[in-house]
Amino acid sequence: MAAFIQKLFKSRKANPATAPRTPAKSEPSQPSQEETRQLLKKQQEQQLGSNPDQAQLATLAIDGLTATIRLEAAAALTDETQLQQVQKQAKGRDKSVYQTVKQSLQSLKEQQAAEAAVRQRIKTLIGQAEDQAASEDLKLYQARLEALQDNWSEVQSSATAEQSQQFLEAVHQCRERLKQMEQARQEQARHREQALQRSETLALLEQTLNDLTSQESSTLPSLSALDALQKTQENRWLEATRDTQVEKQEQKDYESRMLALRNYLSAVRRFTQARDTLSELTQVAGTEEADDGHRQKALALLKEIEWPSDFPQPAELAPVRKLAGKPRPAQPAGGNRDEQKAAAEALHNTLPKLESALDAKQFKESKQLLKLAQNQFQQLDGRQRKQLQARMQLLTGQFRELSDWQGFATEPKQLALCEQMEHLADQPIEPEIKAERIKELQNEWRDLGGSSDRSLWSRFKAASDTAYEPCKAYFEAKSDLKQANLHTREAICDQLEHFLANADWSAIDWKAAERIHQTARQEWKSAWPVDFKDNRLIQKRFDELLKQLERPLDDERLKNEALKQTIVDRARALIEHEPLQEAMEQAKALQTEWKAIGITRHREDRKMWQAFRKACDQIFARRDAQRSARQQAAEEADQAAQAVLAQYQHLGAEADDAVLSEARGAVKQIAGGALSGEVKERVQQLRQRLDRITQARAMANTLESWKTLITDKAQGRLADDALPPHWAKLSNGTDRLAGKDLAIRAEILAGAPTPEQDQQRRMEIQVQRLAEGLGNGETETPLKELERLVALWCSQPGGDDVTPENADRLNRALDAMLASD
Template identity: 40%
Template structure:
């Protein structure tokens, strides 16, 4: 420590003669006033703020002025001017510049987004592609709404004008689509009405219903379909062929309805006439009923026709021999009927009875009368069995009615509901039905009501099948055109693969579809997909081989050294892997696992290396923290310069992590500066005490020793330019007050101002460092001690010197404290 202090206090030689000379001043300057705290707020122009930012008296003023400047060029000039002068203000200026650049970039990106939206909406306003038009418009409106900040009036006008045009087009497109849908729905309704009439006519033409046809159901169906046709043709003219078909079917069913209505009125009368063989009544009844051709007639009506035809043939021409029917077959049928009646099997009994009636009708009248009694007897037994089973099954049939009525009121999926309806109908038929028309009508009404939503559902399903069939036809057409024009030599295999995958997905999505109508389309589609896959298969084989080669090269890099080459090679192989085209999915997964495993091993080595380096960085950071703590805990008065230099070397030798190196270096330098500042403060305090002691010795008439000063005294003519001792003492006091910054008595203010002007003219700065002030004060005090204390030196002179030195010492201590802070 003693050696360090000796080195610190050794005499310093002036670097030049100009530095040793100090001209006398004729006047003295007043003490500098404190800066105005509101000076930045009062500045109104960028130029004024720029001046304050570069020439402000305090760092706070400079930073505040920078904070108010918005001009980028001004900030650039300020940052260049402050570089190396004021680190805090320089960083504030650079930070403000960075923020402004980021804001400018963000605003530029925002304007680019606005321009893209405007271009997109202007293009949408004039495009001929109207697919998903409203959705695209909604997306653009959403993008415009998500723009932050305000937009220029010109941009808003462009957007509003294009938006208005787009909305007009969207409305027109929507109207066209609605009209097309309405026309399509009307066409479907027209077709549906005709199909319903055709299905009803086909059902009535297949056979006479066992329980008889329902007049009310037929009437309701005819009225419903007529009303449906009228509504469907109100705004759309039907196809001429479809209209002709509708009118023909409607005429047939209306004729059937009129005949059925007349039949129900004359049924009992005709039965009586047949029993009595009243030909006249039979003829009149047949004429009144006028049953239409093409529809099976009720059994009694058929017998009446047969009776009429027989009478006509017998009266108009000789009797022709009717086709012979095997009477044995009729007998066997009656035997089977008797057996089924004995076993109380209603359904087989009905079938055998109808078959027997049919065979009887084909026999000549004489032979037919021979079996009439037996058929009549078995018919009564069948009726009794029906009545008995009906009575026994009535509770079950009523239960089925209740279940069907309950089912009609339940919200269910149409498919499931239809299955339940079919199950209840099957149970009804298994029970043999009932002759009770009222109970049957109850069950039928409930069935119709329950099936109504199912009917709508299956109609929609049918329309959906037709739409899906059209979609599949379109897919096949597009795919056929693509295959016909495909050039395998220069095609994009990934695009081809995507197309065939998309086609297969869309084909699968287009269901349900009518199976029969779809069969030829399915064959064509399968053939086209097969043709595409044949070309893709060869490309997959080639690409599989390429990926196998990549895997082999990656595995070769696992143990490769140096590691940097291995990692760079792995990254290159990853890019090469991504560039390879389509492969077999299963083989690709297998190869990818092998490739990923090889890359993982390569990068695992890199991770281990990084972890080791990270551990070394962390250890160095801990060592740096330890050095900083030692500096912070050290006693500045006991440390040698060599020890501090050893600290510096040890810190510089550390390899610190990049993210912490700057912060650790700042803390280390701050701690080192703190130690040195404390040493300087201690030495300055010692210097201050030595000066006071020298003044006390000189005032008491003693001569201070050479150790009291580090610098030699100035020549009096150079220091004061005065001739007598009192004037020299006065001038030296003023110079000491100027250097120390202490106040000067009013009577000496003019001389102080003159001395200050003289110092400025000689190039001496108004602001000096503490070291230069200390050197000048030391030389001035040495010169003072050259004066004769008894020749005009007064205690007031010594007191002025002591006050000036005290002011300098206190101010220097405060400056050092602020610098440490």
């Protein structure tokens, strides 16, 4: 800043005025009374013009030779005591002096009252800021703090350094409070999000289990998909329960559903791995080759797979179960019904105790109670075991998790803390952050209760000392930095003082002076941290120097603000000015004038600029009126289209025909409007989707009617006039095909499976179709060819092949065709 101040000043040459010499008189004569009076008058005038003190002015105000001298002296008085004395002496003697002094006293009292009001307001704002920092009323906390800061900015220039420090400390506490409030809000939002994630996880698991329970036995879900689902939901639950409170029932619901999913996934995995053995036993089942060895092998395989009873068993297991024979009912271990009842009651008494021990994380008690419960469970018969099996599996899983947790006891945690501290020592992070992290690790060590292993404690202590070594050097350097910053602030004050002593305000560069003011504040703020006690005096000096610099700057700003306000008024007058081109040219000229005006207060300049810009925008808005009208029309068209899209975008295949027809009509009506590219594309997509739904529905209806004709033909109740007229043409010229071949051809077209016994025939027909296609050179669509097959089925005379079984195969092929479309 010193270099900047030096550039501001230019060397000036002093032009001292030489006093004229009065020619000496040889022998002055005795002055007359009038000459004496004139001489005294001249002396008083010279005294008045030589910057007299307040006591001299008071004497002149009373004893001045002329009324002019007395009034001028009275007007220059500012000391309250001297003013009161002159008022008392002038009362009844000199009315003009008396009135002048009286007005000066009144002005002085008003000034003192205003300064007292400002001081009182400063104290009030400091008190309000401190109350705000300690207040428990969090409603509109941010707004109240901003209002306090706005009010403080109005009186900040009149506050002392200590008062400014007090207010800033209170504001800092308020901001810390706001930061805590924001952290609390974020924490609440995190807990809500975690609760939502847990709810969605439970719902997804329940839906998955319901889907698996209700699925057909002929199909199995993808093993990789189930495995991915299990792992993602486990990770999701882990994140949703981290550092938050989870209800016991919610945790139990998750564990029971995840346990069921794990059991099913394990069973599917074992089933998949045993497919070769299943295939071998399936081929033997129902034949004369089956013997007791095969039965034992089937029993062992079923026991190994251990398919959960709550889920539908795969169709491949049916022949193996048949081969294994019906399992014998398990003999109750307890004998008669009374013993079974007593064993069940004992188990019912043990299970709540086991749940309480598991909830309390009591490993030893849980282990004993689980062993007791397992022994009691073994004494029950199969019927009663089935009722309690899920609960026992859940409690066993909880004990397994508790057992795993026992491995993370105090010593492994302390080893982990040692490793973290050693890792922290090697990390090049900021010293203050590192020191805070060291403190956190030390607190965690203390929370664990210390360690009886001295070598482990020595390792942790050595790692702590190593990690803190760069922090120690940093804090020592920070202390030196405070002293350097204090010296920097002293230099800033010296430079400001030099600038103010040499400034020529009549020819100064105001923008440069304002930059000096801004630079001084910025450099002062950058010279931080400093010791608070050492900074008090230098802060007071800096504040006084800033006030001296701000006074002329404020005067210049007020003058420039008046000029800009004049420009704003002229711009407003041009809003309705005609012609428009002339108004626009004058507005541009006003913008040039605006840029040429000097410094202003930022807040006032922003207000006037907004008013000026608003007036200019209104001037130029007339030119854009037509363009805006066109744009508005386009926006209205888009809004109308958006309403239709919002109403029908979720329409699916389940919609009624009337709703579907209504949607297609509405889309057709808006499609021709002047839409934007994005909206037009969305309308086109909706139109195509509605067309696909309509076509799919028509196809479904057509296939459903074909299925009815196929079934009626197989049952011998199909009337000749029930067939579509064009089917006669489809069936003419085509060789008669057996019912089974028609079914196989339909399965080929639809991609449906063919029974094992007809696989060889399916391959022959595929070869035949390939040859027919190569010979004709013409191909039909799968749906058209399928219709021809249905026409042949319905038009040919009945026989052994036109059976309900083949009719069912044809209908399943039609269903497969509909599903794949």
